Amino acid sequence: MKKPQEKEEKTVTPLQLDDKDLAILRLLQENARITVREISDKIHLSATPVHERIRRMEESGVIRQYAALVDHTKVKKGLMVICYVSLKQHNKNAGTRFIKAIQQMNEVIECYNISGEFDFMLKVVAENMDAYYDFHVNTLSQVENMGHMQSVFVMGIIKQTHQLVY
Amino acid sequence: MKKPQEKEEKTVTPLQLDDKDLAILRLLQENARITVREISDKIHLSATPVHERIRRMEESGVIRQYAALVDHTKVKKGLMVICYVSLKQHNKNAGTRFIKAIQQMNEVIECYNISGEFDFMLKVVAENMDAYYDFHVNTLSQVENMGHMQSVFVMGIIKQTHQLVY
DNA sequence: ACTGAAAGACACAGACT
DNA sequence: AGTCTGTGTCTTTCAGT
Numbered sequence: 001m002k003k004p005q006e007k008e009e010k011t012v013t014p015l016q017l018d019d020k021d022l023a024i025l026r027l028l029q030e031n032a033r034i035t036v037r038e039i040s041d042k043i044h045l046s047a048t049p050v051h052e053r054i055r056r057m058e059e060s061g062v063i064r065q066y067a068a069l070v071d072h073t074k075v076k077k078g079l080m081v082i083c084y085v086s087l088k089q090h091n092k093n094a095g096t097r098f099i100k101a102i103q104q105m106n107e108v109i110e111c112y113n114i115s116g117e118f119d120f121m122l123k124v125v126a127e128n129m130d131a132y133y134d135f136h137v138n139t140l141s142q143v144e145n146m147g148h149m150q151s152v153f154v155m156g157i158i159k160q161t162h163q164l165v166y
Numbered sequence: 167m168k169k170p171q172e173k174e175e176k177t178v179t180p181l182q183l184d185d186k187d188l189a190i191l192r193l194l195q196e197n198a199r200i201t202v203r204e205i206s207d208k209i210h211l212s213a214t215p216v217h218e219r220i221r222r223m224e225e226s227g228v229i230r231q232y233a234a235l236v237d238h239t240k241v242k243k244g245l246m247v248i249c250y251v252s253l254k255q256h257n258k259n260a261g262t263r264f265i266k267a268i269q270q271m272n273e274v275i276e277c278y279n280i281s282g283e284f285d286f287m288l289k290v291v292a293e294n295m296d297a298y299y300d301f302h303v304n305t306l307s308q309v310e311n312m313g314h315m316q317s318v319f320v321m322g323i324i325k326q327t328h329q330l331v332y
Numbered sequence: 333a334c335t336g337a338a339a340g341a342c343a344c345a346g347a348c349t
Numbered sequence: 350a351g352t353c354t355g356t357g358t359c360t361t362t363c364a365g366t
Contacts, residue, residue, distance in 0.1 A: 017241070025241070028234035032198045035359065046335055051361070062240045068194035069231045070330045075183070075191070077330050082280065082287065103325050106332045113322035114248065121248065121318070125330060152287070156279035159269050164236045164243050164291060166272045201342065212352055217344070335366075342359065349352075 015060040020045065021053055025062070025165045028054070032066040069162075077125040079132055080154035083140070084118040086147040094145045101143045107135050118150070181226040186211065187219055191228070191331040194220070198232040235328075243291040245298055246320035249306070250284040252313040260311045267309045273301050284316070 017025075023043045027034055040050045057063045072078065087094060102111050102122070110123035122140075126132040132151075141149060183191075189209045193200055206216045223229045238244065253260060268277050268288070276289035288306075292298040298317075307315060 015240070025234070025236060029236060030233070032232040032234045036361090037359065047360080048336085048362085049334055052333090060240070061237050063234050064237050065196075065235045066198040067196070067233055067235055067328050068191070068198045068229050069233055069328055070191060070195060071227050071230045072330050074181070074226070074228045075330050080278070082278075099324050106329070108325060109327050109330070111324035111326075112246070112248075112320045113324060115319040115321060120324065121320075153281040154278045154287075155281060158265050158277035158279060158286065159274060160277075161275050162233050162235055163272070164238050164275070165241050202344090203342070213343080214345090214353085215351060218350090333366105335364105337363090337365105339362085340360090342357105344355105344357090346355085347353090349350105 015056065015062060017057075017062065021057065021062075022165055024050060024053055025057070026163075028063065028066075029163050029165060072125055076127045079126045079128055080157075081124045081126070081132055082152040082154065083122040083124050083136075084148075084150040084152070085120045085122060085140075086118045086149075088145050088147045090119070098143060098145060105135075105139060107139070118148070181222065181228060183223075183228065187223065187228075188331055190216060190219055191223070192329075194229065194232075195329050195331060238291055242293045245292045245294055246323075247290045247292070247298055248318040248320065249288040249290050249302075250314075250316040250318070251286045251288060251306075252284045252315075254311050254313045256285070264309060264311060271301075271305060273305070284314070 020043060024039055027039050027042065036047050036050050036054070040047045043050070054063070072080065087098060098120075099111075102108055102120075107124050107126055108122050109125055110121075112121045113119065114121045124132065124135065124140075126135055136149070136151065140146070186209055190205055193205050193208065202213050202217050202220070206213045209216070220229070238246065253264060264286075265277075268274055268286075273290050273292055274288050275291055276287075278287045279285065280287045290298065290301065290306075292301055302315070302317065306312070
């Protein structure tokens with residue numbers, strides 16, 4: 001029985017992943033440029049079903065993107081800062097405008113809505129402290145409805161992975 | 167003139183990236199499976215130099231990895247938590263052992279050494295609150311030398327990108 | 333669902349400008 | 350540092366099991 005207010009899922013199939021799908025995902029997470037042949041050799045399957053499984057996972061959105069990950073220190077983005085932000089007002093429009101502004105800022109590579117004292121957590125990258133200060137003062141703090149802000153500086157990267165399937 | 171205590175850089179070439187390299191990086195960040203041909207068409211260069219530039223950026227570590235990015239909600243990792251940790255003691259050995267322990271935890275996908283009240287910030291993913299509670303109580307808090315811990319829950323993802331070059 | 337074959341596209345290396 | 354050309358390998362489709 002289904003409650004009347006329940007909407008139909010847009011994704012027609014929730015896509016149940018089996019062990020072979022997960023094995024393929026493990027390999028693709030590690031190296032997105034691995035060939036279908038190589039995968040099919042490793043998981044003891046021929047190329048066609050591997051290809052088909054990958055296509056299905058792409059279509060269903062299990063695989064969001066294939067991305068080249070760049071070393072931030074080597075492209076003049078050596079400084080990483082975690083920045084906490086609270087808004088003055090919490091009505092829907094104010095929130096929406098804040099989100100739109102954040103999404104357009106190239107320096108902000110991640111932004112989450114969080115529980116606790118602050119409303120948002122941002123991960124910001126900049127060339128150095130001067131560049132971050134400039135961003136903080138002239139861009140971020142200028143956003144309409146901005147309340148408190150607090151910066152926490154990343155002094156070292158201990159671990160950084162995208163391996164959600166293991 | 168060089169100070170005597172300065173060590174020689176291991177990376178022989180600091181690798182100066184020009185506009186064409188950056189254009190290639192932009193495309194590869196967006197789609198790691200783009201073909202060399204497609205890149206060469208878009209940046210008005212033939213395949214060979216594009217191929218050579220990519221190879222150099224891979225070798226020099228500018229391109230760290232090609233990764234398939236997986237939708238965490240579709241692989242039973244719907245809950246994301248930011249977890250702050252401080253250690254009881256701050257000697258070198260204690261820190262090293264903590265780091266080793268963290269690096270082996272699959273639930274921890276990021277870990278940074280940070281400024282401020284806490285020593286580390288962890289990004290943790292779990293299937294649900296029960297699974298996170300289990301991880302928090304039975305794994306993370308059991309690490310030797312663990313001091314204070316604080317969890318901040320991610321309620322919504324506003325932005326998530328890996329585009330450091332833009 | 334999977335296998336195997338076959339066509340077309342691609343990566344990669346070489347000779348040259 | 351770049352273009353052009355060729356070879357071997359890969360993706361991708363299709364008929365068959």
